[in-house]
Amino acid sequence: MSNYHPLSEAQAIEYARSIPDLFQAGSELASREIGDGNLNLVFHITEPATGKSIILKQALPYAKVVGESWPLTLDRARIESEALQIEEALCPDLVPHVYAYESDLALTVMEDLSDHVIMRRGLIERNQYPLFAEHIGRFLAHTLFFTSDLGKNQQEKKVQLGRFINPELCKITEDLIFDDPYRDAETNSIEPHIRDAAEKIWKDHELHLEVAILRNKFLTSAQALLHGDLHTGSIFIKPDSTKVIDPEFAYYGPMGFDIGAVLANLLLNFAAQEGWSPDPESRTAYRNYLLQTVKDVWTHFERNFRALWNEHGVDRVFQTPGYQDHFMASLLQDTFGFTGAKMVRRIYGLAHVADIDKIEDAAARERAQRMALAIGTTLIRFNRQAKSIDELIELAIKESTVERGFVL
Amino acid sequence: MSNYHPLSEAQAIEYARSIPDLFQAGSELASREIGDGNLNLVFHITEPATGKSIILKQALPYAKVVGESWPLTLDRARIESEALQIEEALCPDLVPHVYAYESDLALTVMEDLSDHVIMRRGLIERNQYPLFAEHIGRFLAHTLFFTSDLGKNQQEKKVQLGRFINPELCKITEDLIFDDPYRDAETNSIEPHIRDAAEKIWKDHELHLEVAILRNKFLTSAQALLHGDLHTGSIFIKPDSTKVIDPEFAYYGPMGFDIGAVLANLLLNFAAQEGWSPDPESRTAYRNYLLQTVKDVWTHFERNFRALWNEHGVDRVFQTPGYQDHFMASLLQDTFGFTGAKMVRRIYGLAHVADIDKIEDAAARERAQRMALAIGTTLIRFNRQAKSIDELIELAIKESTVERGFVL
Numbered sequence: 001m002s003n004y005h006p007l008s009e010a011q012a013i014e015y016a017r018s019i020p021d022l023f024q025a026g027s028e029l030a031s032r033e034i035g036d037g038n039l040n041l042v043f044h045i046t047e048p049a050t051g052k053s054i055i056l057k058q059a060l061p062y063a064k065v066v067g068e069s070w071p072l073t074l075d076r077a078r079i080e081s082e083a084l085q086i087e088e089a090l091c092p093d094l095v096p097h098v099y100a101y102e103s104d105l106a107l108t109v110m111e112d113l114s115d116h117v118i119m120r121r122g123l124i125e126r127n128q129y130p131l132f133a134e135h136i137g138r139f140l141a142h143t144l145f146f147t148s149d150l151g152k153n154q155q156e157k158k159v160q161l162g163r164f165i166n167p168e169l170c171k172i173t174e175d176l177i178f179d180d181p182y183r184d185a186e187t188n189s190i191e192p193h194i195r196d197a198a199e200k201i202w203k204d205h206e207l208h209l210e211v212a213i214l215r216n217k218f219l220t221s222a223q224a225l226l227h228g229d230l231h232t233g234s235i236f237i238k239p240d241s242t243k244v245i246d247p248e249f250a251y252y253g254p255m256g257f258d259i260g261a262v263l264a265n266l267l268l269n270f271a272a273q274e275g276w277s278p279d280p281e282s283r284t285a286y287r288n289y290l291l292q293t294v295k296d297v298w299t300h301f302e303r304n305f306r307a308l309w310n311e312h313g314v315d316r317v318f319q320t321p322g323y324q325d326h327f328m329a330s331l332l333q334d335t336f337g338f339t340g341a342k343m344v345r346r347i348y349g350l351a352h353v354a355d356i357d358k359i360e361d362a363a364a365r366e367r368a369q370r371m372a373l374a375i376g377t378t379l380i381r382f383n384r385q386a387k388s389i390d391e392l393i394e395l396a397i398k399e400s401t402v403e404r405g406f407v408l
Numbered sequence: 409m410s411n412y413h414p415l416s417e418a419q420a421i422e423y424a425r426s427i428p429d430l431f432q433a434g435s436e437l438a439s440r441e442i443g444d445g446n447l448n449l450v451f452h453i454t455e456p457a458t459g460k461s462i463i464l465k466q467a468l469p470y471a472k473v474v475g476e477s478w479p480l481t482l483d484r485a486r487i488e489s490e491a492l493q494i495e496e497a498l499c500p501d502l503v504p505h506v507y508a509y510e511s512d513l514a515l516t517v518m519e520d521l522s523d524h525v526i527m528r529r530g531l532i533e534r535n536q537y538p539l540f541a542e543h544i545g546r547f548l549a550h551t552l553f554f555t556s557d558l559g560k561n562q563q564e565k566k567v568q569l570g571r572f573i574n575p576e577l578c579k580i581t582e583d584l585i586f587d588d589p590y591r592d593a594e595t596n597s598i599e600p601h602i603r604d605a606a607e608k609i610w611k612d613h614e615l616h617l618e619v620a621i622l623r624n625k626f627l628t629s630a631q632a633l634l635h636g637d638l639h640t641g642s643i644f645i646k647p648d649s650t651k652v653i654d655p656e657f658a659y660y661g662p663m664g665f666d667i668g669a670v671l672a673n674l675l676l677n678f679a680a681q682e683g684w685s686p687d688p689e690s691r692t693a694y695r696n697y698l699l700q701t702v703k704d705v706w707t708h709f710e711r712n713f714r715a716l717w718n719e720h721g722v723d724r725v726f727q728t729p730g731y732q733d734h735f736m737a738s739l740l741q742d743t744f745g746f747t748g749a750k751m752v753r754r755i756y757g758l759a760h761v762a763d764i765d766k767i768e769d770a771a772a773r774e775r776a777q778r779m780a781l782a783i784g785t786t787l788i789r790f791n792r793q794a795k796s797i798d799e800l801i802e803l804a805i806k807e808s809t810v811e812r813g814f815v816l
Contacts, residue, residue: 149624149627149628154575154578154579154582154627155575155576155578155579156575158573158574158575158578159573159575161573162570162573165566165567165569165570166566167562167563167564167566167567168563170562170563170566171562171563174562178725179724179725182725183724205728205729205730208725208728208729208731209728209729209730209731209734211725211728212725212726212728212731212734213731213734215725215726216557216726216735219557219562220557220629220630220631221628221629221630222628222629222630223628316587316591317586317587317590317616317619317620317623318620318623318624320613320616320617320619320620321613321616321617322613322617323616323617323620323621326617326620326621327624
């Protein structure tokens with residue numbers, strides 16, 4: 001990384017020109033830095049003459065979170081770029097195209113998705129995306145199946161695992177999701193009105209046992225190449241298109257972690273409707289949409305995953321009668337647990353979600369926070385008994401303590 | 409590996425001379441190649457003037473098994489050498505000292521253990537080793553604990569895992585232990601008189617499901633740096649000393665696989681007493697010794713492992729009340745399963761054990777083979793219900809179908 005230096009806008013344009021077959025020789029290019037400056041520089045490069053545009057994303061050698069700055073490996077740019085390219089080979093329509101990767105500069109050049117919106121914002125605006133469940137279900141099925149021992153040559157899988165050892169970013173997850181929320185950690189960011197709920201969780205040993213078991217899976221279960229951070233802020237969307245971005249947390253881990261990230265963020269928005277829906281009817285309607293989407297994501301995932309297994313399974317032993325059902329049952333349980341863990345940390349851990357934090361009415365925000373904690377902790381407690389995705393929907397409804405009119 | 413060439417005895421002596429502080433300058437050295445030539449050259453280098461001696465072990469770039477020859481990575485010499493050094497740092501008295509490792513030559517120079525015998529031979533001669541259970545229980549506890557997320561910095565563990573990606577040798581295990589014995593594979597080596605027992609196993613779907621689950625753990629559960637091939641042929645022993653050798657199969661896998669390897673080989677010898685014990689009383693006595701050792705190995709392992717966890721646990725979450733018991737219960741179940749799988753493959757898979765194959769009386773050999781298969785398949789079937797090591801002893805006794813006089 002000796003040649004690393006953060007690019008200026010002029011340097012970003014110069015670099016963009018050097019990529020073959022992209023822009024016209026000698027044409028005018030414009031650059032705008034649109035990143036939030038916390039982790040990466042993000043240059044939006046446009047060619048006004050043709051309307052063409054691309055994104056240059058450059059990793060910064062540090063992370064800024066709540067004013068703090070700590071060093072962070074530039075190797076995450078390689079991991080992100082390689083993961084994107086693996087995902088693109090498996091689901092070309094569901095990730096941005098990667099034009100180039102420059103390791104010295106920790107720089108990835110990729111498709112511009114400015115015509116999409118970040119899904120979290122789309123959900124806060126209460127948009128519906130009827131194709132999303134099919135898209136993300138297929139993304140999860142293809143990326144998880146074909147990078148696992150079920151769908152990839154098992155010796156090549158081991159070598160690929162070696163390229164995705166990602167200690168620094170894994171540690172962020174290990175601490176912020178599986179440790180800090182379950183104790184009075186300095187990193188927690190707790191609104192005073194829900195401190196009692198956090199303190200209750202800190203004393204709940206039954207819950208802690210389940211979290212320890214989930215944490216162990218995150219540390220040791222090398223099932224598939226995960227995205228690793230698949231929340232609705234890592235998804236660009238518009239009605240006819242879904243694009244998964246930012247796989248810098250990619251590593252070989254338990255499949256249920258990625259599925260749970262998607263479901264958790266849908267359920268966080270479900271809770272957040274306390275503050276966003278203008279009236280009970282529209283609240284019920286949007287919550288119905290979200291719960292149906294939760295169910296559909298799992299259903300599309302499972303259908304695709306089982307079909308891939310039956311058609312493309314590389315392992316004779318894993319075709320043993322009963323094994324597929326055993327595996328899917330276990331994966332569903334993991335998904336319950338990771339969904340719950342992903343919800344809890346977003347309420348009073350270090351990093352919250354805008355769906356809830358941006359609710360201005362403090363009473364509504366508190367109701368949303370308590371509802372998310374109730375659903376999250378229930379899913380964690382229940383995870384090893386889970387038998388079907390319908391139970392997840394039922395538990396979410398039960399814990400939401402709102403009117404039952406929207407039962408699916 | 410461009411400078412690689414198999415050493416002659418003269419070159420082995422020359423190399424031995426170049427190691428600092430080992431032999432006297434200019435003194436006479438003698439070399440004898442004592443390997444079996446299948447996988448490695450093994451030179452025994454002695455200095456008659458002082459009585460000093462060492463072993464030079466050089467990996468060959470191929471494996472010879474039943475007349476066949478296939479290419480095999482020389483990187484296994486690095487893995488073996490690094491694993492030995494990690495083990496030595498944790499249990500200095502339980503592995504040979506490594507004097508030097510030369511990567512170009514795939515050569516490890518290590519302590520000579522000629523005053524020990526291979527434990528498999530010692531058991532065939534019906535010797536007893538009263539310190540063995542404590543030694544190997546401690547070896548297992550220390551190596552598995554301190555290379556796992558329980559006892560090692562979790563980010564350093566990930567980096568170490570990356571150094572022990574061992575696709576070729578893992579594949580040998582994946583095929584020969586978890587696949588071929590459960591179908592009519594060409595690699596199987598089946599004595600005609602037990603073909604019916606093998607055919608019964610090939611049709612047993614309940615058994616296959618358990619094997620698939622165990623195989624999945626071998627492929628995905630990166631708990632600790634395993635020895636990977638811890639049978640009684642990988643252990644040098646004498647009454648007051650135990651030395652574990654040959655960790656060329658080392659990789660990050662499920663802890664129960666190493667423990668199961670030890671227990672399986674004790675139980676294979678238990679079955680083999682059909683052919684080795686001169687009379688029923690001595691058979692019962694030696695079997696009692698073996699079963700007591702099986703139990704003691706687990707007991708010493710568990711006691712040491714729990715003590716290390718309580719004293720040296722690096723992870724706050726894993727100190728959660730109830731988690732240690734949950735972990736140990738799960739590990740015991742894995743141990744049952746891997747013990748069983750390790751037994752079955754040794755009866756009619758590619759590689760057998762001398763304990764049984766060298767029984768000359770065909771009827772006694774057959775009784776031993778059927779007994780080992782009965783114990784092995786029962787442990788596999790039972791593994792996910794196991795609750796205590798006593799059950800393993802009880803199942804072994806029940807399936808041995810011999811007189812009950814030797815119940816512990």
